[in-house]
Amino acid sequence: MKRHATMEVSLGNFGTDIMSEPTYETSSALFERATEYLPGGNSRTTVWAAPFPVYAASGEGCWLTDVDGRRYLDLLNNYTSLLHGHAHPVIMDAVRGQLDIGTCFPLPTKSEVDFAELLCGRVPGFEQIRYANSGSEAVMIALKAARAHTGRPKIAKCEGSYHGSYDFAEVSLDSAPDTWGNAEPKSVPYSAGTPQSVLDEVVVIPFNHPEESERILRANAAHLSCVLIDPLPNRGGLIPATREFLETLRRVTTELGMLLIFDEVISFRLGFEGAQGAFGVTPDLTTIAKIIGGGFPVGAVAGSRDVMAVFDPRRGKPLAPHGGTFNANPVTMVAGQAAMTLMTQDEFKRLDLLGDRIRDGAAQAFADTGVDGQITGMGSLFRIHMSSTPLIDYRASLAAATQAPALARVVQYLQDNGVLIAPTGLGALSTPMTEVEIDHFLEIFKSALLHNATRSAA
Numbered sequence: 001m002k003r004h005a006t007m008e009v010s011l012g013n014f015g016t017d018i019m020s021e022p023t024y025e026t027s028s029a030l031f032e033r034a035t036e037y038l039p040g041g042n043s044r045t046t047v048w049a050a051p052f053p054v055y056a057a058s059g060e061g062c063w064l065t066d067v068d069g070r071r072y073l074d075l076l077n078n079y080t081s082l083l084h085g086h087a088h089p090v091i092m093d094a095v096r097g098q099l100d101i102g103t104c105f106p107l108p109t110k111s112e113v114d115f116a117e118l119l120c121g122r123v124p125g126f127e128q129i130r131y132a133n134s135g136s137e138a139v140m141i142a143l144k145a146a147r148a149h150t151g152r153p154k155i156a157k158c159e160g161s162y163h164g165s166y167d168f169a170e171v172s173l174d175s176a177p178d179t180w181g182n183a184e185p186k187s188v189p190y191s192a193g194t195p196q197s198v199l200d201e202v203v204v205i206p207f208n209h210p211e212e213s214e215r216i217l218r219a220n221a222a223h224l225s226c227v228l229i230d231p232l233p234n235r236g237g238l239i240p241a242t243r244e245f246l247e248t249l250r251r252v253t254t255e256l257g258m259l260l261i262f263d264e265v266i267s268f269r270l271g272f273e274g275a276q277g278a279f280g281v282t283p284d285l286t287t288i289a290k291i292i293g294g295g296f297p298v299g300a301v302a303g304s305r306d307v308m309a310v311f312d313p314r315r316g317k318p319l320a321p322h323g324g325t326f327n328a329n330p331v332t333m334v335a336g337q338a339a340m341t342l343m344t345q346d347e348f349k350r351l352d353l354l355g356d357r358i359r360d361g362a363a364q365a366f367a368d369t370g371v372d373g374q375i376t377g378m379g380s381l382f383r384i385h386m387s388s389t390p391l392i393d394y395r396a397s398l399a400a401a402t403q404a405p406a407l408a409r410v411v412q413y414l415q416d417n418g419v420l421i422a423p424t425g426l427g428a429l430s431t432p433m434t435e436v437e438i439d440h441f442l443e444i445f446k447s448a449l450l451h452n453a454t455r456s457a458a
């Protein structure tokens with residue numbers, strides 16, 4: 001298997017070692033081996049790309065090198081988790097210091113206390129924090145905490161929102177017109193074999209529809225422990241929740257005795273106080289992961305002292321017992337501490353301005369080329385859509401996804417020309433970037449749109 005493409009843009013000083021007829025021979029050979037030992041050659045559904053994925057070899061700053069020696073401007077940053085790009089020297093020093101004295105212990109370490117103090121000192125909604133090893137686990141323990149705290153079994157979530165791989169959080173992730181129901185969203189299984197009992201415990205609300213959501217929450221109030229919401233859901237098109245929607249959820253959950261949980265696994269990037277600071281709404285619990293690990297596996301749930309008491313073991317078995325061999329392991333803790341310490345208020349602002357530059361520039365590229373499309377996102381996050389259909393909720397963004405072949409062509413063109421974004425069009429910035437790298441992306445992006453226009457006209 002081979003991929004071929006022809007370089008069509010000038011790469012200035014960046015891409016001098018990129019071949020004019022790029023091939024991916026070593027990746028192709030690795031994939032062949034991988035299919036022998038890994039199902040479909042894959043360990044992570046997200047990174048699958050047909051006919052085979054490109055394999056990474058190394059990274060430095062905002063650049064990534066693949067196993068064939070080709071360099072890419074990395075605008076994906078391990079799906080938004082690398083705030084400082086690859087191998088940041090300060091983070092690497094912190095990790096090396098820890099490696100020399102032990103990587104994990106059957107006892108807690110000072111590093112978890114230091115890091116908890118830093119995070120709780122930043123976000124007013126974080127009085128206490130509990131660590132896990134992934135965003136999926138963070139969501140799982142947040143939902144269990146809500147059930148334990150309220151004594152109610154059900155959870156509510158938004159149609160089309162991704163929250164990781166816990167069965168309950170996966171419900172209605174990819175509901176489609178033939179299954180999603182008319183009057184109100186139905187609970188639709190994502191993974192084959194999802195028990196009906198799981199579907200029965202998940203109430204689905206429509207993102208950015210405050211009145212309908214309020215009606216559904218009131219109708220199920222007696223059994224609902226919480227509402228789980230990502231205020232900037234990537235799978236929903238990376239379109240922000242409206243102020244009215246979030247304020248309605250805050251008011252209704254408080255009145256009905258449910259917890260409001262923000263899933264900020266991606267959107268904690270939105271500022272020094274995370275998405276809740278950016279949106280001005282304080283949830284009861286927040287799940288975070290990705291950027292707080294400094295490049296290492298991590299997850300956490302944070303919230304008010306009152307709710308977090310469900311994990312407190314001091315008076316015997318907690319309401320929500322929670323173990324985890326690598327929870328708060330010191331390698332992740334010191335990496336996270338270094339990464340978040342580097343991320344000052346000024347750095348958040350600088351990255352946000354670069355985010356504005358990339359979104360404005362990409363919108364201009366659509367206008368200049370006459371190609372149908374739009375760019376969504378906030379802060380240091382962006383997502384490219386090859387359709388100008390207004391995106392307000394999951395159903396609208398699903399309709400716009402009919403442009404998937406056009407997006408696939410643009411993403412492939414970017415990759416063949418040394419720029420990495422997600423197959424879904426998602427991208428995230430990192431602090432080693434400056435206006436120079438953003439403009440480099442925009443130049444290649446404009447060329448990708450022209451190339452796509454030529455291909456689709458042919």
Ligand SMILES: Cc1ncc(COP(=O)(O)O)c(C=O)c1O
Pocket residue numbers: 079133134135136137139162163164165230234263264265266289290298299
């Ligand atoms: C909003 C959201 N929640 C939860 C998760 C799951 O996090 P993890 O992949 O660390 O399990 C993700 C992952 O992308 C996410 O985007």
